[in-house]
Amino acid sequence: MRPLWKFFLTALLLVPTVTFAMQETVWDFRGGHLPGKWRISNIDVPQMTLQGLRIQAPASDGSLLSEADVGHSVQAISLTFLTPRTTEAQFLWHRPGTDPGIFVQFPFTIPASMTEQSTNINLEALPEWDGAADEIGFVFPKGSDLILREIRFAKWNLAERAAAVWESFWTFDKLGSISINFVWGPVIVFNPVGIPGLFSKMPPEGRSGMWILYVLIVIAGAIALTRPYWTPYMRSRRVPQALVLFLLAFGGIWTVFDVRMGLELLNYARHDYDSYLSPSPGSREFRTFLDFNDAVDRTMPYVKGEPTLALLTTPETPIRDMLRYFVFPTQVTEVTGPDPHQRFWFVYRRRDAAVDDKRRLTVGGVPWTQSGGVLEQFDDSSFLFRISDR
Amino acid sequence: MILFAFIVGLAIPALVGWLVIDLLEGKTPVLDRIEKWTLGYVFGVTLSMFCAFFGNVLLGIPFTVMGFLMVYGALLIAFGVPWWIAKNGRSSATPLRHSAHESPSRPVTVALIVGTVWVGLRMILLTLTTLMTPPFFDDTMDNWNLRGKIFYYGKTFTLEFPWNATPGVSSYPPTVPLMKTWLSTLAGGWSEGLVNSIHVVWFIALLILVFCMLRRSLPIAWAALGTLILASLPLEMIQGVNAYADVFLSVHLFAAVGLMVQGLRCDGGTGKGVSRNTPTQLRLAGLAIALVPFTKNEGWALYFPVLLLLFVGTLTWCWQRRAVTQRELLRTAAISAVMILAICVPWIGFKFVHGLAFGNAKGIDWHLTWQTGVLQAIGVNTFLEGNWGLLFPLFFGLLIARWRTALRSSLLVLTLLFLIPYLTQLFAYLFTGLAQEALFQTGYARGLIHLMPVIVTLTVILLHDVLHAKK
Numbered sequence: 001m002r003p004l005w006k007f008f009l010t011a012l013l014l015v016p017t018v019t020f021a022m023q024e025t026v027w028d029f030r031g032g033h034l035p036g037k038w039r040i041s042n043i044d045v046p047q048m049t050l051q052g053l054r055i056q057a058p059a060s061d062g063s064l065l066s067e068a069d070v071g072h073s074v075q076a077i078s079l080t081f082l083t084p085r086t087t088e089a090q091f092l093w094h095r096p097g098t099d100p101g102i103f104v105q106f107p108f109t110i111p112a113s114m115t116e117q118s119t120n121i122n123l124e125a126l127p128e129w130d131g132a133a134d135e136i137g138f139v140f141p142k143g144s145d146l147i148l149r150e151i152r153f154a155k156w157n158l159a160e161r162a163a164a165v166w167e168s169f170w171t172f173d174k175l176g177s178i179s180i181n182f183v184w185g186p187v188i189v190f191n192p193v194g195i196p197g198l199f200s201k202m203p204p205e206g207r208s209g210m211w212i213l214y215v216l217i218v219i220a221g222a223i224a225l226t227r228p229y230w231t232p233y234m235r236s237r238r239v240p241q242a243l244v245l246f247l248l249a250f251g252g253i254w255t256v257f258d259v260r261m262g263l264e265l266l267n268y269a270r271h272d273y274d275s276y277l278s279p280s281p282g283s284r285e286f287r288t289f290l291d292f293n294d295a296v297d298r299t300m301p302y303v304k305g306e307p308t309l310a311l312l313t314t315p316e317t318p319i320r321d322m323l324r325y326f327v328f329p330t331q332v333t334e335v336t337g338p339d340p341h342q343r344f345w346f347v348y349r350r351r352d353a354a355v356d357d358k359r360r361l362t363v364g365g366v367p368w369t370q371s372g373g374v375l376e377q378f379d380d381s382s383f384l385f386r387i388s389d390r
Numbered sequence: 391m392i393l394f395a396f397i398v399g400l401a402i403p404a405l406v407g408w409l410v411i412d413l414l415e416g417k418t419p420v421l422d423r424i425e426k427w428t429l430g431y432v433f434g435v436t437l438s439m440f441c442a443f444f445g446n447v448l449l450g451i452p453f454t455v456m457g458f459l460m461v462y463g464a465l466l467i468a469f470g471v472p473w474w475i476a477k478n479g480r481s482s483a484t485p486l487r488h489s490a491h492e493s494p495s496r497p498v499t500v501a502l503i504v505g506t507v508w509v510g511l512r513m514i515l516l517t518l519t520t521l522m523t524p525p526f527f528d529d530t531m532d533n534w535n536l537r538g539k540i541f542y543y544g545k546t547f548t549l550e551f552p553w554n555a556t557p558g559v560s561s562y563p564p565t566v567p568l569m570k571t572w573l574s575t576l577a578g579g580w581s582e583g584l585v586n587s588i589h590v591v592w593f594i595a596l597l598i599l600v601f602c603m604l605r606r607s608l609p610i611a612w613a614a615l616g617t618l619i620l621a622s623l624p625l626e627m628i629q630g631v632n633a634y635a636d637v638f639l640s641v642h643l644f645a646a647v648g649l650m651v652q653g654l655r656c657d658g659g660t661g662k663g664v665s666r667n668t669p670t671q672l673r674l675a676g677l678a679i680a681l682v683p684f685t686k687n688e689g690w691a692l693y694f695p696v697l698l699l700l701f702v703g704t705l706t707w708c709w710q711r712r713a714v715t716q717r718e719l720l721r722t723a724a725i726s727a728v729m730i731l732a733i734c735v736p737w738i739g740f741k742f743v744h745g746l747a748f749g750n751a752k753g754i755d756w757h758l759t760w761q762t763g764v765l766q767a768i769g770v771n772t773f774l775e776g777n778w779g780l781l782f783p784l785f786f787g788l789l790i791a792r793w794r795t796a797l798r799s800s801l802l803v804l805t806l807l808f809l810i811p812y813l814t815q816l817f818a819y820l821f822t823g824l825a826q827e828a829l830f831q832t833g834y835a836r837g838l839i840h841l842m843p844v845i846v847t848l849t850v851i852l853l854h855d856v857l858h859a860k861k
Contacts, residue, residue, distance in 0.1 A: 180527045180634060182831045183624050185776020208774040217783070244857070254780045261624045261776050262512055269515040272523055286524060293524045324553065325531040326524070329543045331552055 022160055025070040027151040029053040036066035043140065051082065052149035057140045065092065065137030073131040074153045075124045076193035079110075083146035086112045091121060093133035104128040105139065110146060122194035125205035154193070161190045169209045172264040173199040174271060176288055185210060186260055209260075213253050220249030292319055295348065295378040296326045302375055302384060303330050303344050310335045310342035312363065314349055338368040345369065345385040353381070361385050392584050395577035400431060400591060402462050403569075407434020409469035413476070414677060414725070418670045420652065428598045429674070431591070432641055436681045439568040441465060443547060444736055452545045453571050494611035502611060505618045513621065516631045517590050521583040530633040533559040535585060538570030542580055549744060561746035563684045563737065566635045586633045593630030596641040597621055600843050603648045607655075608854050616850035620843060625777040629839050636839040639685045639693075644843040646678035646697050647807045650704045654800035668708055669718040675701060676726025680733045688840065690738070691748050696810045700803050701726070761825035768819065771831050778838070785845055788852040795855050796848065804848050808841050 027035035029052040040046065043062030047054040055064060079091075087110040092103040106126060108119055123129040140146070156164070168189045173179075186209025187198055198204055223230075224246035240248065276286045276293070284294040303309050309327055311320060311334045323346065324332045335342060345361055347353045352364045359371040372387035408430030411421065421429065442461045445451035451460055494502065525531050537559065541547060549560040570585035577584055597617050604613035620626060630637045653671035679697045683690035705723060708714045714722070741748065772782050789796055789805070796805045815837050819828035827833025838845075 175526075175628075177527060178831075179628055180529075180632060181625075181835045182771055183628070183776040185624070185774075208770075210774045210776075213780065214783075217780070247853075247857070250780065250784070257776075257779050258508075258622050261779070262508060262622070264776070265512045265516060265624060265627065269519045272519045276523055277519075287526060289526075296524075322531055325536050325539070328536070328539050 022157050023072045023155045025072070025153040027153075029148050029150060036068070038064055038066045038137075040064055043144075046148075049147065052080075052147040054147050055138075055140060055144065057142055057144040060142050061139060062142075062144075063092065063137055063139045065135050068093070068133045068136040070132075070153045072153075072155050074133075074155060075131075075191045076120060076122050076154050078118045078120045078150075078152040078154065078193075079108075080116055080118045080149040080151075081110045081146045082114050082116070082149060083110055083112055083144075084114060085143075085145070086110065087144050087146060088141060089144070090139035092135075092137040092139060093129070094135040095128065095130055096132065096134050103135075103137075116149065120193045120196075122189060122191065122205060124190060125194055154191070156191045160192070164190055164192050164195060165212075167192075168195050168198060168206060169212065170260065170263075171195060171198050172267045173204075174287065175268040178202075183261075183264075186212075186257075188212065210257075213257055216253050217250060220253065221246055224249070289319075289322070291378055291382075292322070292348070293326075295346075295376070295382060295384075296323065298376045298378070299344075299346060299384050300327065302386065303327055306330050306344055308333050308342060308344075310339060310345045312345055312347045312350055312353055312368075317349075319348060335368070338366070340370060342369070343387055347385060348378070348382045351381045355385065359388075361387075391577050392581055395573050395581075395584060396587060399573040399576045400435075400588070402466075403434035403438040404431040405434065406438050406462065406465045406469065407431060409466070409473050410434070410437065410677065411674060413469060413473055414673045415670050416476075418666050420667045420670045420674070422602060424598060425602045428595045428602075429645055429678075432595055432599075432645060433677060433681060435569055435588075436565050436642070436684055438462065438465060439565045439572070440681075440684050440733060440737070442568055442572070443564050446547045447740070453541055453547075453568075453575060454545055455575055457545075458572050458575060494609065498611050502614045502618070505622075506614070509618055509621045512627060513631065516627065520586055520590070520631050520633070525582060525586070525633060527632060527634065529635075530586075533562065534566050534633055534635060535570060535582070537564060537567035538574070538585060539580055541567060541571040542574045549746075558747060561741065561748070562635075562687055563689075565684055566638060589633050589637065590631050592638045592641055596630070596637060596644065596843055599641065599644055599648060600847060603644075603651070603847055604850055606652065607851065612850055612854050616846055619781065619850065620846040623778055623781065623842065623846075625835060626839065626842055635686050636836050639682075639689055640840045640843055642678060642682050642685050642689065643693055643697070643807065643840060644847075646675050646682065647700065647803050647844060648847075649675035649678060650700060650803045651800045653708065654704055654803065665708075665713045668713050669722045672701070672705065672708070672714075672722050673725050675704075676722070677729050679726070680729040683734050684737055687747070687749060688837075690734075692811050692814065693807075693840070694734075696807060698730075699810075700806060704803065757823065758821045761820055761822070761829075764819050764825045764828045767828050767831060768816070768834060771828075771834055772838075777835060781845070781849065784853070785849045788849060788856065792852045792855055795852060801848060801851060804844050808844050808848065811837065812841065 029035070029048070031050055032048040034048055034053065038046070041063045042060050043055060043057040043064065046056075046064070077091075081087075088107065089110055090105045090107050092105055094100070094103050104126075106121065108121060110119060111117055124131070165188045169186045171187075173184050184199060184204055187204045187206040188209045188211075189195060189198065189206040194206055198206060224242040227242045227245060272287070276284045279285075281294060281298055285291055286293040299309075308331045309323075311323060311332050313319060313334075320332065320334055332346075333339075333342065335345075347361070350363070354362055355372075355374060356362050356365075356367065358367075359373060360367040361369040361372065369385070370387050372385055374383045375386050376384040378384070404427060408427060410433060411426055411430055412419075415421070419426075438461065441464070442451070442453070442458060445461045446453060446457070451457045525535055536551075540551065541564070547564065549556075551557050566588075569588055573584050573588065574580045597620060600620055601613050601617040604616045608616075621630075626637075649671045653665075653668045653675060679694070679701055682697060683694050705714075705719060709716070709719050740746075771777060795801060815824075815834070818824045819834060824833065
């Protein structure tokens with residue numbers, strides 16, 4: 001065996017190979033168990049039930065705190081609750097060595113569900129998380145009534161984290177309104193919890209994957225610079241010059257980036273085909289505008305040539321300007337009250353709008369138009385309405 | 391009808407542009423056939439829409455088929471008749487001249503083919519989605535397409551929207567919207583796919599011009615590499631296939647400096663040190679510079695002064711090197727001045743008369759103070775996002791490593807067109823209220839799009855220089 005390969009094999013064997021299996025500590029509150037040492041504030045005394053720990057905060061916002069020594073560092077937690085109502089809660093933790101009573105808060109949503117549903121929090125993506133906490137807890141808003149079933153404190157091993165880095169590197173964003181100004185590019189996380197919804201927040205909760213490429217470039221540069229030392233060990237003496245070596249490696253690394261971003265761009269096209277171009281009218285969704293463009297397409301044949309189109313939608317919505325563009329030269333009028341002069345009404349995301357038994361458009365039960373009819377129903381809170389011709 | 395409108399709608403302005411270029415070339419053709427038609431399209435659209443705009447504003451010529459045909463008819467006569475008279479004395483188009491004669495090796499050829507197919511696939515699919523889906527991005531619906539639609543339905547130019555008497559976007563040149571108005575008029579109806587297709591054509595024109603520029607001084611493999619790099623940049627491609635005007639501006643900027651660089655190289659020497667081609671290339675550069683203010687507001691506010699400075703510098707250098715005779719120098723300067731004044735005076739005058747803004751459509755706070763977070767935002771956009779790949783580490787590295795080549799050769803024009811606007815914008819972002827354009831990664835990225843063909847061209851030429859200087 002060539003001396004060079006002996007060198008690498010020896011180096012590999014000398015590298016510490018103690019692998020830590022994935023560690024997970026589970027606080028299971030079912031069957032009346034109560035792991036942790038809890039103290040409460042402004043909530044009713046939690047009840048230990050067979051389903052889990054029942055927490056109620058009838059009178060005011062309240063909190064639940066516990067010591068959090070789980071014996072290992074924590075990269076992510078999984079919280080399992082049961083609740084009949086969606087609850088906006090806060091996850092708290094106290095950083096070791098900081099002032100007592102000062103907690104970091106992380107808001108999260110507990111979805112309404114009476115069957116098991118877990119909420120995962122990628123803690124190591126949060127700058128304030130140091131890997132462990134003295135205390136953890138929750139803040140629940142007034143009116144909360146939920147059952148805590150379990151908390152899982154997870155830490156992944158090196159191989160799993162590398163796999164998460166690899167998978168997140170190849171996770172693609174969708175084309176959004178910001179994409180004309182910048183694209184995030186590859187974003188990496190170090191555990192599987194961070195991968196779903198990687199691009200759902202702005203900015204994404206992860207590190208730029210470009211760092212991996214820069215590390216590879218530095219390694220390539222180091223190899224190129226040390227060329228005089230390892231060239232004698234090569235079977236072929238025709239080893240390119242250091243600069244050429246480096247640039248070839250640079251080009252190869254850039255190619256990895258290009259393949260990754262190229263696939264993302266192709267994914268944009270595939271997503272548009274799957275969600276907008278191939279479905280039939282009534283089922284189409286266009287990027288972040290969801291069914292808006294489909295609704296506009298279905299509206300156009302009716303309002304073409306009409307002088308005005310009344311718009312009834314939620315305040316501070318961007319669709320007003322978009323609707324103005326698409327239906328122009330028909331003028332869009334954003335109505336705020338009854339208007340007998342508007343012939344066509346584009347009602348979008350207004351749960352308080354409906355058609356009464358006299359076929360009038362009503363808002364909050366108050367008639368805003370004379371009788372007419374729904375021409376197109378977009379969804380349960382969006383439709384195109386026209387008054388009857390007299 | 392859509393296809394007819396697309397073909398005819400692009401061909402007529404391209405013909406206008408081609409005639410103007412041919413007249414400026416005179417008896418010294420300097421452009422390859424494909425370059426000439428590509429530049430003809432680029433210049434012809436801008437020039438034609440300039441004439442259509444002022445035909446409407448000053449003479450009341452409506453934006454109807456007949457109205458546009460009147461404008462085109464006048465242009466074709468104005469440029470066609472002199473062309474016809476002079477055509478017998480002309481040389482035919484010159485083939486693209488390149489200095490190197492290396493044929494790429496088989497592995498390189500295969501790699502370039504694979505790269506071209508890979509990049510081409512993305513471009514085709516993204517173009518198809520643009521043509522077949524509704525407009526999505528803000529400025530498309532707030533500015534470029536909206537104004538085109540308003541002009542189309544109103545059959546006339548207007549600064550007002552029915553719902554807004556003073557929209558800020560009306561300060562932008564109407565070139566891009568008017569081109570959409572023209573195509574829709576020809577098609578007999580507003581078609582989103584049709585009006586958005588012109589942006590892809592500008593993108594393709596840019597790629598052709600970059601290839602031709604690189605091909606003049608590098609082997610074909612390097613020219614292909616540079617073109618592929620430009621097309622493969624994610625943000626460049628997204629901008630190129632969508633209905634924004636930044637690639638449109640960049641192709642005008644690149645045309646101007648590309649022609650100046652060719653002029654500086656003084657090809658076609660007469661044997662007495664005087665270049666036969668330089669005055670022609672510089673006259674064409676003068677036309678490109680003249681049209682820049684009618685592209686976007688940044689064209690006038692940021693790039694026109696720089697281009698003017700570079701142009702005067704180029705003329706001066708050529709005169710000092712005796713690459714042009716005094717007669718040709720004065721003739722070139724006079725013709726360029728006439729073209730620049732003919733475009734700038736009416737357009738800038740119109741803006742003054744109507745109180746239109748000269749910057750972007752938003753107000754600017756010019757109070758100088760350090761803006762927190764801007765440097766980090768710029769660093770992230772340049773190096774840590776998916777916009778530009780590994781281009782900037784390579785580009786800045788090469789600028790430093792080959793600074794003599796970048797600053798002491800004809801490439802100085804490209805280098806200065808990058809450095810002056812880039813550093814100016816950096817200063818504005820770091821010290822003024824324009825900081826939000828960097829913090830929100832809007833204006834900063836667009837500024838790079840404007841300069842991207844220059845950056846890529848410089849990168850490839852300097853890279854070739856590095857490798858061949860070592861041999």
